[in-house]
Structures are given as C-alpha cells and as structure tokens.
Amino acid sequence: MARSPARGTIKEKAGFKAAEDVVALRKAIEGIGTTEKTLVEVLTGRSNAQRQLICKAYQEATLVDDLKGDTHGDFEDLLVALVTPPALFDCHEVIRAIKGPGTTEATLTEIFASRSNKQIKALSDAYLAETGRSMTHDLKSEVSGDYATTLLILAEGKRDESTNVDPAKAKADAKALYEAGEKKWGTDESKFIDILCHRSVPQLRQTLVEYKALSNKTLQESIEREMSGNLEDLLVAIVKCVKSVPAYLAERLFKSTKGVGTTESILTRIMVGRSEMDMLDIRAEFKKLFGCSLYSTIKVFADNLADW
Known part of the structure; x- marks a missing residue:
C-alpha cells in the first residue's frame, strides 16, 4: 500500500551538512527564548534520514531531550515526531493508543488498516526493541472480540502481496461475502475478516467490483448496514484503504x-x-x-x- 517516495512533499536537502544544522539548532534552542522559526525551517527542510544524522551528530544531550525541554504542547509533539524514525514513531503511537485508561481504537484502526506489510514488520520490530514485549501480546490484552481478531491478523503483516488478479476468485469471494451478510439472517463476520485481511490489494479491488455487480450495493454500504462499533470502523477503513x-x-x-x-x-x-x-x-x-x-x-x- 506504500507509494513511491517521489509522491512525498519533503525531499532530501542537497548539500546537506549535519554539523551545520546542529550548530543552527543549538543556537535556536540555547539562546534567550527558543527560535521556533529556525527549528521549523531545519527540521521540515530535511528528510527523515537526514534528521537521524542530525540527531547522531547532536551529541551530549539528545536533540529530542532538548526539544522537549524548550518547546511544549502540540508543537513539541510535532518536532519530536519529525526527528523520530518512521517505524519508531508508529510504535510510539500504538503505545500511546493502548496505554492508560481506555484504548484509542481509532488510532489503531488507522495505523493497521493503512500500513504495508513492510511497515507493519518494522513497527513490530521497533515495538519489541522499545518495550521488550511483542506488539501482538500487548494488543491482545487491550482489545477484544471480532475487532481484536481483525486487528491481530493485520498486525501480523502477512497480507498477500501478489499483483496478480484472479477474476474467478474475486467472483467467488464476492459471492461468499454476499452470502455471509446481505443474503442471510445475521452476519458471518469471520468471512468478512478472512477475505479483507488476507487477500492482496489488487485482488480485493476486483472483489469490490464483483460485489457491487452482484448485490447492487458497495461492500462498504453492506458492512455499515450489517455491523457496528469498532469492527465496522476497522472493516470500512480496510475497504477504503484498498480503494485508496x-x-x-x-x-x-x-x-x-x-x-x-x-x-x-x-x-x-x-x-x-x-x-x-x-x-x-x-x-x-x-x-x-x-x-x-x-x-x-x-x-x-x-x-x-x-x-x-
């Protein structure tokens, strides 16, 4: 589900020199009052890989500690996010979503529905390094029911990544989904979970087309009609991410x-x-x-x- 780096808005800075950026950042942080403009210009004008080199060259106190000491609130969160490696940033977001009273399911839904297998694997590795526990172990203790089943399958990062599309299989899956939902009294959630969590994105796109032709409804409409709560939100998010x-x-x-x-x-x-x-x-x-x-x-x- 990842796109080409060419579709990003932040690129590597030509003629990048980490040492020069460190001097500018230290001056912005250590002066009388923090020069927010410099922090923004430097950190948003470099790629994440270049920011990691700046962090490495910063030495003494870490750049993250200094940013936390001299900024606050949402601005602090934004700057810290900018200097955090992507997988570790996702890891911190998952930790924040599951710790404390209540679990922020919307955050977990967004992350696991929209990330590629490679991103989920990197997130899982970062989580283990950061906490000493497996991510799926902690998720199991925080979520439950069919929502948990779906989330944990996604958290394994094992979606089929084949680019081949089997039209006959798409028709069969569309029929299975129709019979598990719209066509029967009650809904067989397990069929929706299995197909939406395991099939490749190109295959699922064809299944969405076949489902509409079979039922005269979109799969999203059927999910919204047949299900509720966090499971509905997660399955709808998967369908939306399959489309775009x-x-x-x-x-x-x-x-x-x-x-x-x-x-x-x-x-x-x-x-x-x-x-x-x-x-x-x-x-x-x-x-x-x-x-x-x-x-x-x-x-x-x-x-x-x-x-x-």
Missing part, C-alpha cells in the same frame, strides 16, 4: 480539523508520517473530496486554535 490509502487519510485529516479533542495528534501523525511517501496524493484527494486545499484547511484550523 491517500483518500482514506485525506478524509481522516478533514475530520480531524472539524472535530474536537485529540485532533492535533491525528494531524501530526498523518502529516509527518506520510510527508515522504504520498502527501502529494493525499493533497490531491483532499481537494477532490472536499473542494478546498489541505493547506488552507489546516491554516484555518490553526488560526481558530490560536483564537481560543
């Missing part, structure tokens, strides 16, 4: 600027996490879906926050 990960994340961004509560963390996670992957595609989908630019929407959101 950038469109799914554009919708998440839009809702985060219109909602209340922990919306800034969603903005940070998606804007930083996708900045070198497919942010150009997310921007295009955002404009197509909502008729306004992502830039202007975030600016209005930020201006409103400043007025509160």
